[in-house]
Amino acid sequence: MMKKTIRITGMHCANCALNIEKGLKRMEGVKAASVSFTTEKAIVEFDERKLSEEKLLERIKEIGYGGVFVESSFDKEKEIREREETHLKRLLLLSIIFALPAFIIGMFLMEFPYRGYVLLLLATPVQFIVGWRFYKSTWASLKQRTANMDTLIALGTSAAYLYSLYLVSQDVMGETYFETSAVLITFVVLGKYLEARAKARTSQAIRELMQLSPKQARVLAKGKEKIIPIDEVKTGDVILVKPGEEVPVDGVVLSGESSVDESMITGESIPAEKAKGSTVYGGTMNKHGFLKIKATRVGEDSTLARIIKLIEEAQMKKAPIQSYADMVSAYFVPAVILISFITFSAWFFIMGKPLSFALTTAVAVLVISCPCALGLATPTAVMVGIGKGARNGILIRGGEVLEKVHKVDTILLDKTGTITVGKPFVTDVVSFGKINEAELLSFAASVEKASGHPLADAVVEKAKEGRIEIYTVSKFKSFTGKGVRGVVKGKAVMLGRPDWFNTNEKIESKVAELENEGKTVVLVQVDSQFGAIAVSDPIKPDSADAVARFKRMGFWVYMVTGDNERVAKAVAKEIGVDRYFAGVLPEDKSKLVEKLKKEGRNVAMVGDGVNDAPALALADVGVVMSSGTDVAMESGDIVLMRNSLLDVAKAINLSKATMNKIKQNLFWALIYNIIGIPVAAGVLYPYILLNPIIAGGAMALSSVSVVTNSLLLNRAEI
Structure with a gap:
C-alpha cells in the first residue's frame, strides 16, 4: 500500500471536499481517502499495483478539480497558496470595479440615462468572468449528481441576472436586479478571499516549522570545511x-x-546544554559554543521532518463530530434549493405577490444559506488546536484524539521514564559473602552487558566508572520480568528480582531497607555467593506538581510499575499518588488498562513507548513521553516532546478548549442557517424582508466568523 498527499485546487466549499472524497473512495484499489477543505489537501492510501498516481489525478480532474502531488518543500507550498490568494484578490478587485457603480446606479440613480443597458454592461463581466468559477463548479457537481454551495450562488445570481434581462427588454429605464447579482458575487468572492487568508493562519504552526528547515550545512570532508x-x-x-x-x-x-535552543521542537524555552555524546536536532539554534556533530538522521528521517509529517496528517484526520457536519452538508444544498422553490411558489402562486417579490425571496434563500460555515466548524478548530499543541511541544494525532482526550477521567502513569527521569544509576553495591564489591560488580556487569534493560545499563556504567574489568559472558539467557543468567570465568552468575532467589533473613532485611528508600534492588548470585546492587532512578522535578494538578482537575490517578510493593509505595508517597499497581510485568500492563476500561473508565495511559506499547495502544488515549526516538514518535496518540508530565494536563486542557470551539462553531453555523433561511423566505414579512444583497453579505461573513472564532484558540490558556 502507498500513501500520497495531493494538493487540491478549485474547491470552494466543504461539499466540494466531500464530492472528491466520495469519488476517490469509489476507485478500485483505493483503501482510504480523506479530503480536507481547510488544508486543501487529500491523503489517499491505495494499492500501487492496481492504481497509478496519474489515475488518481485524472479522477480528480474528472470530478472537476485540479490536483498535484505535494512536494516536501515549504517554498513550493507557499508559492501555491500565494498564487491562489493573488487570483482571488484580482477577481475581487475586478468585481468591485464593476459592482460598485452598478450598486450606486441601481439603488440611487433611477433617472440615469440608458440605465438598464449600463447596468447590463456593468453586471455581465461580474456574472460571467468573476462568477465563471461558480458555473464551472456547479457543472462539475452536476456531473457527479451532487450539488454544492456554488450551485446555490450560480442559481441565485443567474435568476436575478436573467430576470433583469427580461425587464430591460420591456423597459430600459425600469427596475432591474443586475446590481443584486453583481454585488452578491462580489460579497461571495470577498468572503472567499477573507476565508483564504484566515485559513492560512490556521496552519501557521506548521508553516513556522517548515521555515525552520535548514537550507545548507557546513560539512568537514578530508580536513576541509565545505558548505553544501x-x-x-x-x-x-x-x-x-x-x-x-x-x-x-x-x-x-x-x-x-x-x-x-530547542524551543521549536520541544516547546521548552530554556536552552538545552550539549556536550560530547549529546543528541541534537535539525532546525534548532546553537547559541554560543562550537559543536562538531555526526549526522544520524537526514532528510525525511529527521525529527523535524517527522514532526511536520505527523502534524500534517493529524490536521487531515477528521474528528468523529465532523461526520455529523458532513451528513448535514450532504443534504443541505438540495434542501435549500427545495425551500427556495417552495418560497417562490408560495409567494407567487398562493399569496399572489408580484413575480419580482417572489423572485427576491427565492434568491435571498439561496444566497443566505451557508454550508461552508458548517463544513469549516470542525476542521479549522482542529487545525488551530493541533498547531497550538505543536508550539507547546505537544504533538496530537488528529481530531479523533482531541475528541477522545476531553472524555478521559483516569490517568495511568508508568513509573520508569515517565514519573522518573529514566536514567537509573547505581547507589549501593553490597556483598553478603566472601566476594568483595568490586568482584561482585565485575561479574554483574559482565552478564548485564548482554542485556538491553535500563537497569543493566546502569550496572555496566558503574563498572566502567570504577574501571572495573568486564568479561565475556557465555550461555547467556534472559527471563522476561525476572532476570538474566550466564557464565563468567567459569562461574554461574544470576541477576534479577529479589523474589526470584531463595535467600536468608539477613539478605531480605537489607533488601527491604534499600527498597523502603525507593531504590530498585537487583540481587546477584555468583555460584553460591550473594550480593545486592541498588539502583535509583531520580523522580522528575515536576512529577509531584503534575500529580497534584491531575487531582485538582478531578482525575483518578494510578501508578504502574514492575517494582515490588515497597519501592512502589515509596515512590507513590513521594509524588502524592494514592493508588498504584506494583510488580506488573510489561505484558500485563495492557491487562490492567483493560480492567480499568471494563470498570467504565476512560483511560489515558502515559508511558515512554518502549515496553508499554500494547498498553498505550489499548488505552482510550496513549500518551508517550518522547525524547525524539522512533518508537515514541510512532506509538502514541499524543507525543510529549518535553518529557514533562505537566504537559499531559496541558494536552487535556487543549482538547477541552478545542472541543468547546467546535461546539460553538457548529452551534452558530446551525443557528445562523436555522434563523437566516426562514427570515430570507419572508416569514417575518411585512415587518422584515431581507434584500438578497444583505443575505449574501451575511453568508460571506458567516464562514469568516467561524474561522476567526477558531483562531481565538491561540489565545486560550492551557
Whole structure:
C-alpha cells in the first residue's frame, strides 16, 4: 500500500471536499481517502499495483478539480497558496470595479440615462468572468449528481441576472436586479478571499516549522570545511556548527560544548546544554559554543521532518463530530434549493405577490444559506488546536484524539521514564559473602552487558566508572520480568528480582531497607555467593506538581510499575499518588488498562513507548513521553516532546478548549442557517424582508466568523 498527499485546487466549499472524497473512495484499489477543505489537501492510501498516481489525478480532474502531488518543500507550498490568494484578490478587485457603480446606479440613480443597458454592461463581466468559477463548479457537481454551495450562488445570481434581462427588454429605464447579482458575487468572492487568508493562519504552526528547515550545512570532508545544500548531507557526515548557526540535521555531538535552543521542537524555552555524546536536532539554534556533530538522521528521517509529517496528517484526520457536519452538508444544498422553490411558489402562486417579490425571496434563500460555515466548524478548530499543541511541544494525532482526550477521567502513569527521569544509576553495591564489591560488580556487569534493560545499563556504567574489568559472558539467557543468567570465568552468575532467589533473613532485611528508600534492588548470585546492587532512578522535578494538578482537575490517578510493593509505595508517597499497581510485568500492563476500561473508565495511559506499547495502544488515549526516538514518535496518540508530565494536563486542557470551539462553531453555523433561511423566505414579512444583497453579505461573513472564532484558540490558556 502507498500513501500520497495531493494538493487540491478549485474547491470552494466543504461539499466540494466531500464530492472528491466520495469519488476517490469509489476507485478500485483505493483503501482510504480523506479530503480536507481547510488544508486543501487529500491523503489517499491505495494499492500501487492496481492504481497509478496519474489515475488518481485524472479522477480528480474528472470530478472537476485540479490536483498535484505535494512536494516536501515549504517554498513550493507557499508559492501555491500565494498564487491562489493573488487570483482571488484580482477577481475581487475586478468585481468591485464593476459592482460598485452598478450598486450606486441601481439603488440611487433611477433617472440615469440608458440605465438598464449600463447596468447590463456593468453586471455581465461580474456574472460571467468573476462568477465563471461558480458555473464551472456547479457543472462539475452536476456531473457527479451532487450539488454544492456554488450551485446555490450560480442559481441565485443567474435568476436575478436573467430576470433583469427580461425587464430591460420591456423597459430600459425600469427596475432591474443586475446590481443584486453583481454585488452578491462580489460579497461571495470577498468572503472567499477573507476565508483564504484566515485559513492560512490556521496552519501557521506548521508553516513556522517548515521555515525552520535548514537550507545548507557546513560539512568537514578530508580536513576541509565545505558548505553544501542540505539535500546532499548523508548519514555519517561530520558537520561543524558555529555559534548562532542552525543545527542542520539530527546528530550526536562528537566534540564541543554549547547550549542549544530547542524551543521549536520541544516547546521548552530554556536552552538545552550539549556536550560530547549529546543528541541534537535539525532546525534548532546553537547559541554560543562550537559543536562538531555526526549526522544520524537526514532528510525525511529527521525529527523535524517527522514532526511536520505527523502534524500534517493529524490536521487531515477528521474528528468523529465532523461526520455529523458532513451528513448535514450532504443534504443541505438540495434542501435549500427545495425551500427556495417552495418560497417562490408560495409567494407567487398562493399569496399572489408580484413575480419580482417572489423572485427576491427565492434568491435571498439561496444566497443566505451557508454550508461552508458548517463544513469549516470542525476542521479549522482542529487545525488551530493541533498547531497550538505543536508550539507547546505537544504533538496530537488528529481530531479523533482531541475528541477522545476531553472524555478521559483516569490517568495511568508508568513509573520508569515517565514519573522518573529514566536514567537509573547505581547507589549501593553490597556483598553478603566472601566476594568483595568490586568482584561482585565485575561479574554483574559482565552478564548485564548482554542485556538491553535500563537497569543493566546502569550496572555496566558503574563498572566502567570504577574501571572495573568486564568479561565475556557465555550461555547467556534472559527471563522476561525476572532476570538474566550466564557464565563468567567459569562461574554461574544470576541477576534479577529479589523474589526470584531463595535467600536468608539477613539478605531480605537489607533488601527491604534499600527498597523502603525507593531504590530498585537487583540481587546477584555468583555460584553460591550473594550480593545486592541498588539502583535509583531520580523522580522528575515536576512529577509531584503534575500529580497534584491531575487531582485538582478531578482525575483518578494510578501508578504502574514492575517494582515490588515497597519501592512502589515509596515512590507513590513521594509524588502524592494514592493508588498504584506494583510488580506488573510489561505484558500485563495492557491487562490492567483493560480492567480499568471494563470498570467504565476512560483511560489515558502515559508511558515512554518502549515496553508499554500494547498498553498505550489499548488505552482510550496513549500518551508517550518522547525524547525524539522512533518508537515514541510512532506509538502514541499524543507525543510529549518535553518529557514533562505537566504537559499531559496541558494536552487535556487543549482538547477541552478545542472541543468547546467546535461546539460553538457548529452551534452558530446551525443557528445562523436555522434563523437566516426562514427570515430570507419572508416569514417575518411585512415587518422584515431581507434584500438578497444583505443575505449574501451575511453568508460571506458567516464562514469568516467561524474561522476567526477558531483562531481565538491561540489565545486560550492551557
